[in-house]
Amino acid sequence: MEPINSSFRSRFHSLSLGMVALFLVISIILFPEQAFQSSLKGLKVWWDVVFPALLPFFIASEIMMGFGVVHFLGVLLEPLMRPLFRVPGAGAFVMAMGLASGYPIGAKLTARLREQELITRTEGERLVSFTNTADPLFMFGAVAVGFFHDATLGIIIAIAHYISSLIVAFMMRFHEPHGPATPPPEPDPTFVLFRAFREMHHARLKDGRNFGQLMGEAIHSSIQTLLLIGGFLIMFSVLIEVLKQAGITELFSSVIGGLLTLVQFPSELSGSIIAGVFEITLGAQAASQLPNSIHMAYKIAIVGAVTAWSGFSVHAQVASILSKTDIRYTPYCLARILHGIIACWITLLLWNPVGDYIQSNSTSVPAFFQEYPVTGWDSIAKQISFFGWKMVSIVLILVLLSIFIRFIHQIRTKQF
Template identity: 65%
Template sequence: MRPISPVLRSQVYSILYGAIALFLVCSLILYPEQAFQSSLKGLKIWWEIVFPALLPFFIASEILIGFGVVHFLGVLLEPLMRPLFRVPGVGAFVLAMGLASGYPIGAKLTARLREDGLISRTEGERLVSFTNTADPLFMFGAVAVGFFHDVSLGVILVVAHYVASLLLGILMRFHEPNGPSTPPPPADSSFFLIRGLRAMHRARLADGRGFGQLMGDAISTSIKTLLIIGGFIIMFSVVIEVLGRIGITNLLIAAISPLLLAIGIPTELSASVIAGLFEITLGAQVASQVPAHVDISYKMAIVSAVIAWSGFSVHAQVANILSKTDIRYGPYCIARLIHGVLAGWITFIAWEPIQHYLVSSKMTTLPVFLRALPAPEWSEWSIRIHWGWCILLLLGLLTLTATLWERIKNRYFKDSL
């Protein structure tokens, strides 16, 4: 079979893109009122949740990079990140910020590290695959409490999501094994904190910007990125509404139902899978409205898979962010599929043990205060900063352990190993 010529492929893409654009415009003309209302809904989500939640993190991350704090963490966490994930130590900063703040800050920081030459293209593709994750406050507040009215379900979602993410990071270390890598830091016998401080000082001098200029640049860059993210959220809100109005959503549900039935998942969850294919919040909401006769473990497995997949809305945001670098979107998309499968599978097999533990330890009665919080509290950025510091502290402890082991091994077991 003769391969398709590049010219013909380009012409097919042009026709396809033109047809999609024409279809979208015609749909907006046919359903102007629905498009307007869904646009307002997307705008409200962006303005009340996404913008205040991500803006402080975007600004803080730009300042930390400018002042060399990322280089400091890179030196400290090099013994942990490179052996485990085959990425430099600076990747730990992206991991901590991504876990604490959620989509799409992991992609944003990965692209920034690539622009600064701190990671290679291959390392960037590995890093963004497992650091661009959902944040715990979304899984606890919006999904567990907001949709399912049971905060204990958030424990299962968080455990499955992050265990699957770390497993994915270990799997992605085999991505392009012969790909280019950044060189490790030069050998230095001085104390690792001293080496980190030196790296931070050199990075700050190389940047050269004062606090005022750095703050202004950070705010400008962050707001520009958030405006793009807001545009994607609003546009996909409209697209989802229009697809539902013209019946395409029902066709997709009918197409996916036999597949779910084949793998033992109730077909009542087909609508949540299709909704989550486009947007994670909508997918989780639809799953929470599935009739009660469907076992809750199946619902949570689908929700967990949907959150890990992250939806086409987040995918579009990530593709836009990565387009400014040579990091490819393809490996990220494949990684999202793997993450979704892993998260759903872990949720299903860990359902009984975690539920048994929560009931036996009476942990389900502890977070009662979450039920009394006002609706937007789950996105409070100060709580996200607390999560970020906790994650950095955990990574620091793991790194300290790895460093001490390296010193002990080199001193006492060098000849035997």
């Protein structure tokens, strides 16, 4: 009986995928003008924003991995990452790059660590669940300033996003508790910095590529990944538009509106949720266009939820990147759902003590929070400088925490 059920599921899966593909083709034929314009819109977002913003970080991360910087940070940050998140210290590199640069660099670097066998499959599933986050430029620049015209709202969006991400990270440490783990480093009396440099040197020698070869392969790999991301952006832009033209989004919106009413949320938020399920930018924009009768706390809570969820467009990118390894997509998807729920809840929880204070004292914040580099090729140097310093700051904070934890551990070891 089991083989028959398995065969039925396989055939049903094939039929479903075929019907989806057929629907997409027929919709493009029925709405050619709308499909063409939405395709151009997705291409413009990719070329003006995604490509110049992510290319330098993709190349830099590949070069740093080739030169053993990941191994260097792994030795320094092992006392922090393994006890808290049950991942090796090398995961701190992915965490810093993900927090500074946004989707989907966390998934890209997690896959690279798995390919180099620096993490196990279980550790990779834990790591990608909390390192593939939104970047500050999107939350402050695109959402707070671009859609809501108030940079101070980006503060509470970012606070809720990163706090909920850390909560998810701690919860995911219980994912497959008996799963395989990379062995912890052997006790070594050598000073930690010397050990870190030694591991970096050995990793560079093991890699064996000179700078020119490493740079060429880094550029080739980065552009391939960005072309893949661009294709997903264009296709999901078209898909969202044809679903709207076919009236399917209105059907889903009415169903979700009823569910929102049950949990005492305004039913008008359903449209922004539907858009955000597919693409975070469209969801945030739809939330900003809701009438003033809906309290700002609900709008920002929905923005926080769809930003944490990240949309099917990012999910497709992550699934494609992870498919080259044995890291499974399902734990990542469940973690994104959990992240969205927690981010929404934290936004509402913090709104009264934080949101009202921020908006009433908005004149004291712009010097730090509003000077974000604009997107596009003309400001690529400013973006590299801005996000590069953010990444360095995050790494330094993690290193200091790791040194403190190591110091406390040594004191306790001497006492006992």
